[in-house]
Amino acid sequence: MYRVVNKQALAKRLLIYFLPLLLIGVLVGAPFLLLFLGSFSLLVWHYHQLYRLSDWLLNQRSFNPPEGEGAWEQVFEGIYHLQHRNRKKRNELADLIRRFRDGAEAVPDAVIVLQRDLSIVWCNQLALKVLGLQWPADHGQRLDNLIRDPKFAKYMHLEKFDEALELESGHAVGQVLEYRVMPYATSQLMVVVRNVTRLKQLEQMRKDFVANVSHELRTPLTVVTGYLEMFDGDTLPPPAMWNKAQTTMLEQCKRMDSLVNQLLSLSRIEGARRQDGDKAINVVQLLTYISTEAQSLNQDKGHELIFDIDNSLDIKGSEEELRSAFSNLVFNAIHYTKPGGKIIVTWQTKDEQAHFSVVDNGDGIAPEHINRLTERFYRVDKARSRTTGGSGLGLAITKHVLSRHDSQLKIKSKLGEGSCFSFAFDKDKIVRTPALDSTQSHKSVTSE
Ligand code: ADP
Numbered sequence: 091m092y093r094v095v096n097k098q099a100l101a102k103r104l105l106i107y108f109l110p111l112l113l114i115g116v117l118v119g120a121p122f123l124l125l126f127l128g129s130f131s132l133l134v135w136h137y138h139q140l141y142r143l144s145d146w147l148l149n150q151r152s153f154n155p156p157e158g159e160g161a162w163e164q165v166f167e168g169i170y171h172l173q174h175r176n177r178k179k180r181n182e183l184a185d186l187i188r189r190f191r192d193g194a195e196a197v198p199d200a201v202i203v204l205q206r207d208l209s210i211v212w213c214n215q216l217a218l219k220v221l222g223l224q225w226p227a228d229h230g231q232r233l234d235n236l237i238r239d240p241k242f243a244k245y246m247h248l249e250k251f252d253e254a255l256e257l258e259s260g261h262a263v264g265q266v267l268e269y270r271v272m273p274y275a276t277s278q279l280m281v282v283v284r285n286v287t288r289l290k291q292l293e294q295m296r297k298d299f300v301a302n303v304s305h306e307l308r309t310p311l312t313v314v315t316g317y318l319e320m321f322d323g324d325t326l327p328p329p330a331m332w333n334k335a336q337t338t339m340l341e342q343c344k345r346m347d348s349l350v351n352q353l354l355s356l357s358r359i360e361g362a363r364r365q366d367g368d369k370a371i372n373v374v375q376l377l378t379y380i381s382t383e384a385q386s387l388n389q390d391k392g393h394e395l396i397f398d399i400d401n402s403l404d405i406k407g408s409e410e411e412l413r414s415a416f417s418n419l420v421f422n423a424i425h426y427t428k429p430g431g432k433i434i435v436t437w438q439t440k441d442e443q444a445h446f447s448v449v450d451n452g453d454g455i456a457p458e459h460i461n462r463l464t465e466r467f468y469r470v471d472k473a474r475s476r477t478t479g480g481s482g483l484g485l486a487i488t489k490h491v492l493s494r495h496d497s498q499l500k501i502k503s504k505l506g507e508g509s510c511f512s513f514a515f516d517k518d519k520i521v522r523t524p525a526l527d528s529t530q531s532h533k534s535v536t537s538e
Pocket residue numbers: 418422423426427450452453454455463464468469470471475479480481482483484485486509
């Protein structure tokens with residue numbers, strides 16, 4: 091605790107200083123001269139102390155004051171303690187600001203602090219990235235001058251911040267940003283900007299999905315309802331007409347059934363948790379079933395079907411899911427290749443991976459469609475796909491199944507030449523089983 095300069099002590103000091111001078115002055119007969127000389131030296135001494143003080147405050151870097159003398163000792167000490175207190179407070183404040191900034195940096199959104207006049211006080215790193223702000227160049231700039239969108243300016247000036255504002259980003263093309271503004275303290279605003287592009291896309295996908303499902307179900311329902319309305323209970327239709335109606339209604343019902351089944355299997359695959367320790371599945375047996383089904387589908391088409399299968403090559407995975415992935419590709423090749431085509435199904439090891447491919451010599455697919463084939467309900471030729479009973483979900487299911495098995499669907503196709511759909515599984519998924527025959531590989535060729 092430092093000592094306080096008190097008036098009595100000061101008066102006592104002056105008395106102790108001037109009284110001897112006065113006495114000596116009286117003795118030598120020049121009291122005023124001695125008092126003058128004493129006052130002058132006191133003034134010089136005080137100026138000297140003042141100089142030391144200002145030198146310490148302005149020029150010296152040391153936090154400790156110079157040694158004080160006389161009454162100045164308390165002054166120096168007082169200033170030192172004041173500075174010490176201020177420094178502590180400053181440090182506390184800096185610590186608080188740093189923690190606030192660290193917190194704001196940790197937020198997964200862009201954060202900007204504004205004055206009421208919309209000038210920028212501070213922003214986090216994400217704000218620089220998301221809004222293209224520059225720091226410190228944009229410090230003090232008005233945010234509505236940097237986000238040059240009339241809707242933003244209007245929103246900020248209306249000050250109705252209950253609802254968020256969604257705007258296309260002027261900085262990154264195709265991105266949608268959501269702005270939320272929160273007034274705080276007396277005159278500050280905090281703007282939180284979130285990239286909602288993905289959310290918007292998901293919302294759009296959901297809408298498209300519902301619209302597509304309704305559309306897909308409406309078409310067969312319209313056909314069935316149309317026929318049913320034609321016949322009333324009293325008059326039976328002529329047998330020829332009834333036969334046609336019955337065949338068409340049955341076809342449409344099967345289509346709806348297949349669509350619903352595919353939707354269910356898609357939602358099952360999407361909803362199911364990934365099983366880590368998948369069981370080894372007998373791929374050879376699976377492909378044998380598929381080849382039998384393919385032959386029955388091939389009856390009207392008369393393609394040459396070649397199955398080139400490694401009999402000892404199995405993998406770990408989900409049997410039900412992989413059955414749909416393998417069969418979708420084989421059945422698509424049969425459906426989308428003109429009668430009398432050639433389809434080669436291969437299941438072999440290649441580059442230490444288990445490799446599956448289906449090659450056909452059908453019409454092929456134009457390059458602009460290839461990346462979109464795995465989108466739900468996407469079909470190159472809707473009319474043609476409908477006649478095959480296709481819903482546009484098969485490849486979407488295949489893609490999901492493969493990603494759950496750490497694999498990817500690859501599509502190569504050339505218009506007029508044919509297509510190759512393939513995927514591969516890493517060697518850690520491969521299970522080697524003793525081959526059924528000595529060649530470890532068998533080729534089966536069927537031509538209808
Ligand atoms: P769909 O149920 O309509 O067959 P898919 O998702 O299985 O749906 O296939 C999507 C689209 O991809 C098909 O409508 C078809 O236009 C195209 N496609 C798939 N496989 C082939 C193929 N082997 N040859 C040509 N086009 C194909």
